[in-house]
Amino acid sequence: MKLLVINGPNLNMLGIREPGIYGRETYADLCRKIREHAEEKGVEVELFQSNHEGDLVDAIQGAFGNTDGIVINPGAYTHTSVAILDALKAVSIPAIEVHISDVDAREPFRRISYVRLACRQTISGHGTDGYLEAMDALIGEEKG
Ligand code: DQA
Secondary structure, eight states, X not given: OEEEEEEOTTGGGTTTSOHHHHOSOOHHHHHHHHHHHXXXXXOEEEEEEXXXXXXXXXXXXXXXXXXXXXXXXXXXXXXXXXXXXXXXXXXXXXXXXXXXXXXXXXXXXXXXXXXXXXXXXXXESSTTHHHHHHHHHHHHHHHO
């Protein structure tokens, strides 16, 4: 089984950006944690991060035909991007939306998610453990 973990804008700044909200773990720490978890579970994982909406769309399209599940934290594009929603719908690969912070408990604009409409599930406010929970849910689904 192959999973793709996609992170959108500013998630490369983890550990530096608003640590009171996003914690002190860096993006490199997150990548390590995801890779170790994938190894433990015996699945292949690819990681992708970009600050550019079109690059995120390209990464989703590039997963077509070679990926069994997508874990996606689209960052701020969650709340604005019809293009990312459409890309997820286009490839129709099982996808789970992850947010490190509890988006429903923050500013009202963060409660809107376009991407959610193409996702099986949303995991929000579980810190970086949310990525591992999303991976487990996709792995569980595949095993049926
Ligand atoms: C985020 C929440 C978004 O509202 C924000 O724009 C982010 C990170 C999260 O992981 O909590 O960049 O997706």
